[in-house]
Amino acid sequence: MTDSSVLRLEHAAFTHPGGGGVADLELEIAPGEAVALIGPNGAGKSTLLKGILGLVPLTAGSMHVGTSSSDAATTARDGAHARNGMIGFLPQSADLDPDFPISLEQVVMQGRYRRMGLLRWPGRADRGAVRRALETVGLAELAKRRFGELSGGQRQRGLLARALASEPALLLLDEPFNGLDQQNRDALIATLHALKAQGVAVLVSTHDLELAKLVCDAVVLVNGTQLAFGPVDDVLTLGNVQECFEGVEVEIDEHTLVVPGHEGH
Known part of the structure; x- marks a missing residue:
């Protein structure tokens, strides 16, 4: 050890x-x-x-x-x-309703909440972390797409990006x-x-x-x-x-x- x-x-x-x-x-x-x-x-x-x-x-x-x-x-x-x-965590089953009107970028931003606190608006560092997470999973070009419109595999990668957004x-x-x-x-x-x-x-x-x-x-x-x-x-x-x-x-x-x-x- x-x-x-x-x-x-x-x-x-x-x-x-x-x-x-x-x-x-x-x-x-x-x-x-x-x-x-x-x-x-x-x-x-x-x-x-x-x-x-x-x-x-x-x-x-x-x-x-x-x-x-x-x-x-x-x-x-x-x-x-x-x-x-x-620690970032990707659970076995998705915890988001695909019919909920939220963009992929907004889903990934959820990974910053623990660092941001409940009352703070996302800053430059938070937006940068989200962008890098989406780039890492290969979905940067779909950032503004509604989460529910993505394929199942893309949603899984989006949830991984959410876990990565906390760095x-x-x-x-x-x-x-x-x-x-x-x-x-x-x-x-x-x-x-x-x-x-x-x-x-x-x-x-x-x-x-x-x-x-x-x-x-x-x-x-x-x-x-x-x-x-x-x-x-x-x-x-x-x-x-x-x-x-x-x-x-x-x-x-x-x-x-x-x-x-x-x-x-």
Whole structure:
């Protein structure tokens, strides 16, 4: 573990108040590094992302986000501490009604609200951040277009721009490639490469193992607990994938397979 990491988890567990969660997390993400978070449905991937955001309690171990640290004891006593805008988040499902009369530019400006405060009008720095975010995702020419008129893939990229408008050091993506056509998938892959080059740390939840090979430097496998973490080629072995996805459908090289169990192998 290094002092320069953007995110570091040590023996961490995140548990919902009603039970269920993910445990035994030991991982680190440095600036400009992308890590794929891989596991079957119900494995705890979304729980981990929400835990980093402070939306699910840290119940064991410790978490370090930039210069801010927390552990299970302080979280239980004081509650989740604010992440002060250094984390951007793209949720799995869109939280905007496409029929609402709002432009793409206005949607992306929402990403500046935490920095602006409720009563401040957007300034030059805010408008510049929105413009750069739209350029990063390749949608600058559609800034004035009504959000609901965009294609599904363009709306997804617009929501990513909203997350980028806060100029985060760490970007969390929850299944961002679901339902995208090839054009928008390629655009999103290019965006992630650009963000890495800018020094943004990325943690992306996905079922797509090929995506991990194309974009990510490391992989963390989870299924209720962390099973493996390390460089892509070291972690995405047949044995690790069997352990993580036993009896579950998984996409590899654009083919959907059912990973067999260990019996008979």
